[in-house]
Amino acid sequence: MFVNVDSVHDSADFPEQVDVVVIGGGIVGTTTAYELACRGVSVALLEKGLIGCEQSSRNWGWVRQQNRDMFELPLAMHSLNRWEALSKEIGRDVGFRRSGIVYTTDNPESLAKWEAWGEKARAHGFVSHVLTAEQAHERAPGTTSRWLGGIFSPTDGHAEPAMACPAIAHGARERGAHVHQNCAVRGLEIAGGRVTGVWTERGLIRTSSVVCAGGAWSSRFCRRHGVELPAANIMGTTVQTTSGDQVTPGCLTTPKIALRRRLDGGYTLAMPGLGRVEISPQGLRYATKFYGAYRSKLAKKLQVRIGRSFFRGPEAAGSWQFDQISPFEQQRILDPMPDMAQACAALAGLHAEYPSLRGVHIARAWGGMIDTTPDMVPIISPVEAVPGLVIASGFSGHGFGIGPAAGQLTADIVTGATPVVDPTPYRLDRFARGSRIRQPEMM
Numbered sequence: 043m044f045v046n047v048d049s050v051h052d053s054a055d056f057p058e059q060v061d062v063v064v065i066g067g068g069i070v071g072t073t074t075a076y077e078l079a080c081r082g083v084s085v086a087l088l089e090k091g092l093i094g095c096e097q098s099s100r101n102w103g104w105v106r107q108q109n110r111d112m113f114e115l116p117l118a119m120h121s122l123n124r125w126e127a128l129s130k131e132i133g134r135d136v137g138f139r140r141s142g143i144v145y146t147t148d149n150p151e152s153l154a155k156w157e158a159w160g161e162k163a164r165a166h167g168f169v170s171h172v173l174t175a176e177q178a179h180e181r182a183p184g185t186t187s188r189w190l191g192g193i194f195s196p197t198d199g200h201a202e203p204a205m206a207c208p209a210i211a212h213g214a215r216e217r218g219a220h221v222h223q224n225c226a227v228r229g230l231e232i233a234g235g236r237v238t239g240v241w242t243e244r245g246l247i248r249t250s251s252v253v254c255a256g257g258a259w260s261s262r263f264c265r266r267h268g269v270e271l272p273a274a275n276i277m278g279t280t281v282q283t284t285s286g287d288q289v290t291p292g293c294l295t296t297p298k299i300a301l302r303r304r305l306d307g308g309y310t311l312a313m314p315g316l317g318r319v320e321i322s323p324q325g326l327r328y329a330t331k332f333y334g335a336y337r338s339k340l341a342k343k344l345q346v347r348i349g350r351s352f353f354r355g356p357e358a359a360g361s362w363q364f365d366q367i368s369p370f371e372q373q374r375i376l377d378p379m380p381d382m383a384q385a386c387a388a389l390a391g392l393h394a395e396y397p398s399l400r401g402v403h404i405a406r407a408w409g410g411m412i413d414t415t416p417d418m419v420p421i422i423s424p425v426e427a428v429p430g431l432v433i434a435s436g437f438s439g440h441g442f443g444i445g446p447a448a449g450q451l452t453a454d455i456v457t458g459a460t461p462v463v464d465p466t467p468y469r470l471d472r473f474a475r476g477s478r479i480r481q482p483e484m485m
């Protein structure tokens with residue numbers, strides 16, 4: 043375990059019955075439980091490992107609207123407002139700072155694309171500024187690179203992944219949610235064709251509503267109940283550096299590196315777009331649905347290899363009984379090994395780009411699985427074949443930023459409230475057999 047995540051206390055009593063069970067204590071599950079608890083709904087948040095210890099603490103911490111898929115932009119914009127409010131509401135710092143995001147480039151095509159994207163985004167009320175070369179260097183001074191220009195989104199921000207989920211789970215518990223860690227949900231109890239409960243490793247909880255927010259594990263969980271959730275897990279490597287001079291107050295992507303200034307004075311650093319996919323039964327099952335995504339530019343920097351995922355973990359095959367230890371308990375925390383060659387290359391890129399940071403070293407490096415859908419837009423949707431089940435998963439590398447709004451939308455779906463944004467683009471049935479799958483648009 044290479045990420046230090048704030049700890050969370052469990053609730054004292056384990057419930058026998060609740061209105062809603064939320065599976066998974068990442069940003070999506072914790073914010074869903076929080077929103078439900080705020081509405082007076084009785085809710086249990088069940089996490090197989092520890093709150094926030096998978097993707098939601100392993101990400102870069104960017105909270106961005108810039109360059110999002112237009113289908114996702116309304117959710118991203120709403121999420122920024124939720125992030126802004128959360129620390130105050132909960133009385134604990136989630137680490138959110140609205141310090142803007144800068145992208146720089148030496149490629150005229152990228153500049154043209156960003157400009158075109160900005161035009162479309164303006165229709166949604168989102169404003170970013172295309173930067174000249176001089177303005178780009180002013181926004182991120184001290185670089186050795188000669189950029190052609192960039193883009194700056196002043197209303198974007200960042201938050202601290204290691205603080206956010208624990209703080210939100212704490213807020214949910216204070217508002218009456220039952221929070222239990224080391225408590226895997228093994229499966230659904232279904233009677234009369236609809237959800238009537240969940241089987242956990244501590245026994246049955248009766249409920250009529252279940253939210254599956256299991257991140258990289260959701261697809262395997264759903265498949266056990268005959269629900270197809272096309273997803274592929276991509277492993278990314280991230281570095282935490284020791285502290286150093288401030289070259290950006292927020293988030294910056296250059297052609298070589300992506301970095302975020304951390305509250306502790308170091309940087310969260312990575313090489314943009316790089317990732318690794320392992321061949322697995324789940325990957326083979328959904329290969330045709332991902333054909334377009336893998337052919338697209340987005341996948342050009344992916345390495346493909348055979349590894350343990352074929353036999354073990356979220357993408358493996360095999361069923362289980364609900365009175366037996368399930369795959370979820372066998373791996374309490376998904377902790378893939380980082381690619382240290384990539385981590386070192388990211389540090390070298392930082393040193394080359396910013397000579398003032400040559401004294402900065404790697405404090406930690408970690409791997410994280412990114413659960414991705416074929417069009418790289420999340421699934422936030424009821425499951426028609428299993429009334430009572432709602433999926434909130436497949437956040438495709440953007441879920442930390444849009445998590446708070448996703449939690450709110452999920453709570454709206456569960457309670458039948460007017461949805462905070464139009465949920466149509468997030469429906470599961472867009473991947474049904476025979477449907478044409480849209481190409482990923484996110485940059």
Ligand SMILES: Cc1cc2nc3c(=O)[nH]c(=O)nc-3n(C[C@H](O)[C@H](O)[C@H](O)COP(=O)(O)OP(=O)(O)OC[C@H]3O[C@@H](n4cnc5c(N)ncnc54)[C@H](O)[C@@H]3O)c2cc1C
Nearest residue numbers: 066068070090098101102104227256257410440441442443
């Ligand atoms: C390297 C990397 C960089 C990223 N950078 C960014 C970024 O800068 N900005 C951004 O917006 N997003 C980023 N992301 C994506 C973001 O982290 C995810 O989209 C988001 O955290 C997903 O949240 P989640 O709650 O859906 O899943 P997770 O955080 O993975 O949480 C799911 C939880 O469910 C639990 N669980 C699963 N199955 C069960 C079960 N059966 N019973 C009980 N518990 C279960 C798991 O243990 C896990 O804790 C990045 C991701 C990675 C890996």
